[in-house]
């Protein structure tokens with residue numbers, strides 16, 4: 001069963017050996033230009049070939065009551081991404097998990113010659129110690145954390161950053177992260193985007209005006 005799942009749910013090009021792919025897991029509720037900006041920033045600083053947006057069926061640590069459906073969020077994400085090197089995937093819905101440790105295990109089993117890097121904002125580093133199997137995640141894949149003021153100090157003082165402190169690389173080594181044997185992580189500064197999905201949601205969970213140019217808005221009408 002692995003092959004059909006792979007072709008239908010992974011945006012893997014035919015010749016993928018040696019590719020360096022960043023994984024940006026997210027709720028994307030809704031997606032916004034910060035996701036795009038950070039993907040392009042990470043692609044450049046980490047010398048990645050692509051970034052995949054993995055639209056979660058639901059973050060295990062977040063209340064899902066205000067969460068739009070996965071396919072609605074994925075469609076909106078595609079409209080925001082608008083870049084040939086950013087691919088949007090609902091892989092976790094297909095393989096039936098919400099846990100990053102499973103997703104990374106799956107991808108490593110099915111794409112043995114791809115070098116994956118897990119990408120997350122500093123808000124997620126601040127609570128990374130609460131993720132299922134976070135030590136295993138760090139042992140399986142290099143991690144890039146993107147600065148996200150005002151959470152920078154809190155994130156770097158948090159339990160996971162402390163536990164993994166000796167594996168942290170200087171920013172100047174970021175371009176080599178994808179080739180490093182994990183655990184290895186880098187904290188990237190230089191991109192400070194104040195945008196957040198929280199600000200783009202109404203109290204009932206519906207989305208405010210989509211965070212995309214006018215000419216994409218009509219594609220995004222199905223939100224409740």
Ligand SMILES: Nc1ncnc2c1ncn2[C@@H]1O[C@H](COP(=O)(O)OP(=O)(O)OP(=O)(O)O)[C@@H](O)[C@H]1O
Nearest residue numbers: 025026027028034120121124148193195196197198
């Ligand atoms: N402006 C930003 N700066 C840095 N990282 C970001 C930014 N926006 C999102 N991210 C990161 O992108 C990933 C997906 O984010 P997510 O879809 O949860 O958006 P969000 O804006 O953080 O949402 P919410 O406000 O609902 O928490 C996470 O790792 C998050 O930390």
Ligand SMILES: O=C(O)c1ccc[n+]([C@@H]2O[C@H](COP(=O)([O-])O)[C@@H](O)[C@H]2O)c1
Nearest residue numbers: 025026027056059061099100101131132
């Ligand atoms: O695996 C976990 O325990 C876990 C706990 C919290 C968050 N995550 C993942 O972190 C990614 C970012 O989530 P979010 O909601 O901050 O966009 C997304 O892929 C989530 O599935 C994963």
